[in-house]
Amino acid sequence: MAEHPGFFTMVQLARQGGRGHRNELALLAQPRINGFFLRLTLNPELAEDLTQDTLLSMLVHITRLEKTEKFWPWLYRIAWNRLQQHYRNQKIRAAIPLSELNGCPLAIRQSQLPALQKLIHQEALDKLHLAIGTLKETHRQLIDMRCRRHMTYAQIAQRQQCNPLQARLRFFRAKQSLRQIFR
Numbered sequence: 001m002a003e004h005p006g007f008f009t010m011v012q013l014a015r016q017g018g019r020g021h022r023n024e025l026a027l028l029a030q031p032r033i034n035g036f037f038l039r040l041t042l043n044p045e046l047a048e049d050l051t052q053d054t055l056l057s058m059l060v061h062i063t064r065l066e067k068t069e070k071f072w073p074w075l076y077r078i079a080w081n082r083l084q085q086h087y088r089n090q091k092i093r094a095a096i097p098l099s100e101l102n103g104c105p106l107a108i109r110q111s112q113l114p115a116l117q118k119l120i121h122q123e124a125l126d127k128l129h130l131a132i133g134t135l136k137e138t139h140r141q142l143i144d145m146r147c148r149r150h151m152t153y154a155q156i157a158q159r160q161q162c163n164p165l166q167a168r169l170r171f172f173r174a175k176q177s178l179r180q181i182f183r
Contacts, residue, residue, distance in 0.1 A: 011068040022062060026055045032072075033079050040083060050086060054079045131181040139174035146171050 007028070013021040033054050037047035057078050065074050132140055145151045145159065157167040 008068045008071070011062075011065070011071045014062050015065055015068065017063070022059050025062075026059060029058065029075060030055060033075065036076065036079055037083065046086075050079070050082050054082050057082070127182075131178055134181060135174065135177055138170070139177050142167075142171050142174040143178065 010021050010025055010028075014025045030051060034047055034051040037050045037054075038044060041047055041050070054075070058075055061078075065071060132143060135143070142156065142160075145156050146153075151159075153164040153167045153171070156171070157164045160167055160170065162170070
């Protein structure tokens with residue numbers, strides 16, 4: 001894209017602190033940078049916001065530009081950094097723990113966590129009991145002996161009239177049947 005006559009002179013004057021030249025430079029850069037963001041985000045509102053941030057940064061930091069002919073690569077680097085920062089911030093906001101959202105009306109406060117955890121635990125137990133109820137009788141008995149009564153494999157083997165290794169294998173199969181229900 002060809003620059004208008006005197007473009008690099010305007011960049012040089014903007015670098016030297018000419019406020020009018022900075023504003024004119026921002027007006028010239030705005031369509032290019034906005035198009036850049038629009039192609040990358042496909043979101044006109046986001047493109048406009050990022051364009052404004054980029055142009056503001058350009059105006060603040062134009063004195064750091066070392067070579068006027070490197071203006072466009074320098075400005076696109078600022079734009080790219082703004083875009084990356086936007087997505088990093090978006091990712092961070094999505095990963096904020098519930099405990100840090102105390103001011104938010106939808107957030108769960110620390111004082112509510114024990115009650116919520118108890119409710120979740122009870123719901124999981126209810127689902128587990130329903131699932132156990134659908135198992136074969138022998139599998140239900142094995143899970144009851146091992147998990148509720150805390151019997152050893154030797155005790156289970158004695159009750160089932162088998163050896164401890166077979167009791168362990170039968171319990172394993174009962175757990176596998178239970179897992180199949182939860183899938």
